[in-house]
Amino acid sequence: MVISSKLPKVGTTIFTVMSKLASDCGAINLSQGFPGFDCDPLLLELVNKYMKAGFNQYAPMSGVPVLRERIAEKTKLVHGVDLDSESEVTVVSGATEALYAAVAAVVRKGDEVILFDPAYDCYAPAVELNGGIPVFVALSLPDFSMNWEKVKAAISKKTRLIMVNTPHNPSGYVWTQQDLDSLAELVQDTDILIVSDEVYEHITFDGRVHLSLLTHPLLKERTFVCGSFGKTFHVTGWKIGYCLAPAYLSAEFRKIHQFLTFSTATPLQYALAEYLSEPTRYFCLPDFYQKKRDLFCEGLSKTPFKFTPAQGSFFQMVSYGHLTRESDYDLSVRLTKKIGVASIPVSVFFSDKIDHKILRFCFAKDDSELNVALDSLVEMKL
Numbered sequence: 001m002v003i004s005s006k007l008p009k010v011g012t013t014i015f016t017v018m019s020k021l022a023s024d025c026g027a028i029n030l031s032q033g034f035p036g037f038d039c040d041p042l043l044l045e046l047v048n049k050y051m052k053a054g055f056n057q058y059a060p061m062s063g064v065p066v067l068r069e070r071i072a073e074k075t076k077l078v079h080g081v082d083l084d085s086e087s088e089v090t091v092v093s094g095a096t097e098a099l100y101a102a103v104a105a106v107v108r109k110g111d112e113v114i115l116f117d118p119a120y121d122c123y124a125p126a127v128e129l130n131g132g133i134p135v136f137v138a139l140s141l142p143d144f145s146m147n148w149e150k151v152k153a154a155i156s157k158k159t160r161l162i163m164v165n166t167p168h169n170p171s172g173y174v175w176t177q178q179d180l181d182s183l184a185e186l187v188q189d190t191d192i193l194i195v196s197d198e199v200y201e202h203i204t205f206d207g208r209v210h211l212s213l214l215t216h217p218l219l220k221e222r223t224f225v226c227g228s229f230g231k232t233f234h235v236t237g238w239k240i241g242y243c244l245a246p247a248y249l250s251a252e253f254r255k256i257h258q259f260l261t262f263s264t265a266t267p268l269q270y271a272l273a274e275y276l277s278e279p280t281r282y283f284c285l286p287d288f289y290q291k292k293r294d295l296f297c298e299g300l301s302k303t304p305f306k307f308t309p310a311q312g313s314f315f316q317m318v319s320y321g322h323l324t325r326e327s328d329y330d331l332s333v334r335l336t337k338k339i340g341v342a343s344i345p346v347s348v349f350f351s352d353k354i355d356h357k358i359l360r361f362c363f364a365k366d367d368s369e370l371n372v373a374l375d376s377l378v379e380m381k382l
């Protein structure tokens with residue numbers, strides 16, 4: 001039987017492709033974004049504790065109350081924002097689920113959704129599967145900052161949603177207060193809603209502060225903020241995160257969430273609730289990752305690549321267009337096979353797959369692994 005694909009242009013994600021290639025070649029995998037080290041052993045003990053204590057059946061659909069309360073407390077502590085844990089916080093099975101459920105909750109057939117180009121790979125398919133039309137607005141290279149004139153020009157009567165990502169994957173660009181104010185000004189007299197992907201909320205560098213869209217009163221009342229414990233506590237394989245949104249949006253979000261996954265692994269929720277009681281466990285993250293970014297950039301400065309140190313996230317981009325005309329995909333495959341270092345070709349994040357000769361490396365790895373990769377990159381012949 002032949003079926004007509006709902007996503008005809010979509011294949012296997014580049015993250016899966018490059019991680020498999022890295023594993024087949026025995027290469028150091030700086031492609032897919034996940035930590036190369038384990039989480040705090042205490043977190044494992046806590047999961048174990050709750051599993052053994054019998055917390056193994058379905059959790060409440062919106063998340064166990066104690067975790068929702070801890071998330072609200074964290075939001076107050078980090079951003080100074082009050083949330084009602086009962087009606088404004090929903091626990092989900094990873095930010096990917098939150099992003100999909102938020103889009104599905106509000107996008108109808110024919111609605112336009114503004115996406116910034118390049119964007120993380122799951123946004124456009126989520127929009128299309130719900131009948132929406134992605135409208136891409138180019139970020140300004142080389143720093144991938146916002147161009148608010150272009151955003152303004154892209155807004156139409158059909159615009160339903162704008163999808164934001166700060167700190168940005170793959171560029172690491174971190175939104176400024178000016179960015180928040182510009183967005184607020186553009187949407188204030190409209191019924192445009194916002195989805196804000198803030199999974200790297202705790203990974204910013206050089207004293208930069210992550211400004212959640214929740215901190216802007218005008219944006220807070222129309223935004224779904226999506227977060228991920230996978231990124232914050234080095235447990236990407238647990239697929240657990242949250243959606244923060246005003247009650248009227250959370251109610252619609254939960255209608256989708258209850259039919260996508262219904263609820264999220266119970267012992268993980270109790271363990272994370274207990275673990276969150278000590279704020280230094282997330283406040284330590286900028287320092288922890290700054291050391292890795294600095295180590296990686298220090299090594300990169302001995303290579304012929306050009307780069308500007310990332311402002312946030314655990315990714316570092318490098319440009320190589322002055323060295324070779326080889327496509328970014330070919331180069332990342334060649335570096336994986338020849339020198340044993342896997343990266344992501346940044347063209348995959350662009351809607352038209354335009355090749356700006358940029359590679360993305362993930363530096364969330366043990367220093368020893370980063371040093372081996374850097375030695376190989378320093379010695380490589382392009």
Ligand code: PMP
Binds near residue numbers: 228
């Ligand atoms: N958004 C961005 C920008 C990401 O980089 C990722 C992936 N790691 C996700 C969402 C997905 O997060 P999760 O693993 O919690 O689904």
Ligand code: GLN
Binds near residue numbers: 013015031
């Ligand atoms: N977010 C990760 C990245 O950007 C990948 C997660 C995934 O494979 N879906 O590399």
